[in-house]
Structures are given as structure tokens and as C-alpha cells.
Amino acid sequence: MVHGHNSGRRSSGAGRPPRIGIMGGTFDPVHHGHLVAASEVAHLFELDEVVFVPTGQPWQKDPDKVTPPEDRYLMTVIATAENPQFRVDRIEIDRDGPTYTIDTLRELRSSYGPSVELFFITGADALGAILGWHNADELFELAHFVGCNRPGHRLSDTGLPEGKVSLVEVPALAISSTECRERVRKGEPIWYLVPDGIVRYINKTGLYRDS
Ligand SMILES: Nc1ncnc2c1ncn2[C@@H]1O[C@H](COP(=O)(O)OP(=O)(O)OP(=O)(O)O)[C@@H](O)[C@H]1O
Numbered sequence: 001m002v003h004g005h006n007s008g009r010r011s012s013g014a015g016r017p018p019r020i021g022i023m024g025g026t027f028d029p030v031h032h033g034h035l036v037a038a039s040e041v042a043h044l045f046e047l048d049e050v051v052f053v054p055t056g057q058p059w060q061k062d063p064d065k066v067t068p069p070e071d072r073y074l075m076t077v078i079a080t081a082e083n084p085q086f087r088v089d090r091i092e093i094d095r096d097g098p099t100y101t102i103d104t105l106r107e108l109r110s111s112y113g114p115s116v117e118l119f120f121i122t123g124a125d126a127l128g129a130i131l132g133w134h135n136a137d138e139l140f141e142l143a144h145f146v147g148c149n150r151p152g153h154r155l156s157d158t159g160l161p162e163g164k165v166s167l168v169e170v171p172a173l174a175i176s177s178t179e180c181r182e183r184v185r186k187g188e189p190i191w192y193l194v195p196d197g198i199v200r201y202i203n204k205t206g207l208y209r210d211s
């Protein structure tokens with residue numbers, strides 16, 4: 001198990017460089033689709049740790065429709081707290097300006113050290129849009145990308161650099177944050193779509209009720 005950012009010089013228990021997964025997302029709210037994808041990729045790629053990175057200011061989304069970062073961060077902490085292999089990083093929440101994955105990968109690469117292998121985990125929809133991300137070309141030099149299937153989205157690596165992307169099948173969960181928010185707004189249950197603690201956090205704070 002790898003703890004903290006300065007563990008890059010250590011080898012993992014398997015005697016190889018540590019392998020760190022990075023699960024970036026708006027997590028508005030975090031749901032079981034995110035958690036299953038992270039867990040399955042951790043298993044398939046023998047990751048030592050998965051770092052969940054809630055976005056600060058997702059520049060391709062309408063800022064008026066995105067929940068404050070601190071709520072999204074707290075929900076991600078609650079959802080991942082029981083898994084010793086998962087942790088949450090504030091790196092994007094605490095950075096000013098629009099959130100670019102390239103900045104996050106540069107920072108994580110520099111704090112973990114050069115020997116660590118980084119795997120950025122995305123769903124099929126995010127992977128399909130990756131060429132429109134800030135400094136897209138450089139992304140693939142800093143991490144290996146793992147694309148996961150997602151109901152309603154075609155999983156493809158067409159146009160992406162060879163050898164830099166893996167496509168994997170994870171147990172398909174037709175859950176989206178949009179649907180969770182909409183269900184809360186309509187007074188419908190979201191039990192079992194998200195961890196129990198997220199239902200309670202949303203009930204306690206009143207999030208999504210009037211949006
Ligand atoms: N059900 C799912 N299965 C696999 N990957 C998923 C699933 N839901 C989200 N992801 C992936 O997790 C990452 C973060 O997603 P995000 O936080 O935007 O959730 P979302 O459900 O897509 O949200 P929204 O509906 O608000 O767009 C993205 O790479 C996305 O593709």
C-alpha cells in the first residue's frame with residue numbers, strides 16, 4: 001500500500017514500482033458507477049492505490065449548475081472512506097482557475113516521483129472527448145489512460161495514441177450523476193445508486209432539491 005505523495009521512491013509489496021490510479025471526476029454526486037470502475041481497474045492493473053480527484057472548476061460545465069467543490073469533495077471522502085486502497089486528493093479543489101487534468105498530472109508526477117506508474121481512469125464518454133482537453137497531446141506522456149465501458153456510450157480509442165490507452169470492461173452500471181440529481185429533485189429515491197452515506201449527506205444538506 002502506498003501512502004502519501006512522497007512514496008514514489010518506494011517499491012510496492014510486489015517489488016515493482018508503485019502503480020497509482022487517478023479517478024478524476026466532478027462527482028456531483030459520486031455514485032456506484034465511479035466506485036465500481038475504480039475498484040475494477042485497481043484489480044485489473046494491480047494498482048496499489050486509487051486517488052479520487054474531484055474537479056475544482058470543470059471548465060466545460062456550466063458553473064451555475066455545478067455544486068460547490070467542498071460538498072463534492074466531502075461526498076467523495078464519505079464514499080471512499082471504507083476502502084483502504086482509495087483516497088481523495090484536494091489538488092484540484094484547492095487550485096484556482098479552470099481545472100485542467102494536465103496540471104494535476106504534472107503535480108502528481110512531480111510529487112510521486114519519476115518511477116511511479118500513473119493510470120488515469122475514465123469512462124467511455126470522457127475518453128471520447130479527451131482530444132478536446134487542455135494540452136491533450138501532453139496528457140499521454142504523463143499517464144497511461146484506462147477507458148471503461150459505460151452504458152449508452154461507445155468505448156473506443158480511435159484517434160488516440162497507440163500504446164497509451166487501454167480499454168477495459170467493468171461491470172456495467174447505468175448510473176449517472178445527472179440522473180441522481182434529477183431523482184433527488186423529483187423526490188425519487190437514490191438508495192443503492194450511491195453509497196448510503198451519500199444519501200444521508202444529500203438529505204442533511206438539501207443538495208439538489210431545488211436545482
Ligand atoms: N456508470 C459509470 N460507469 C463507468 N464510468 C463512469 C460512470 N459514471 C461516470 N463514469 C466516469 O467517471 C468519471 C467522472 O464522471 P462524472 O463525475 O462526470 O460523473 P457522471 O455520472 O458522468 O456525471 P454527469 O451526469 O453530471 O455528467 C468520468 O470519466 C466518467 O466517464
Ligand SMILES: O=C(O)c1ccc[n+]([C@@H]2O[C@H](COP(=O)([O-])O)[C@@H](O)[C@H]2O)c1
Pocket residue numbers: 023024025026027053055058060099100101102126132133134
Ligand atoms: O483537462 C481538461 O481540459 C479536461 C476537460 C474535461 C474533463 N477533464 C477531466 O475529466 C474527468 C471527468 O470529467 P467530467 O467532466 O466527466 O466529470 C475530470 O477529472 C475532469 O477534470 C479534463
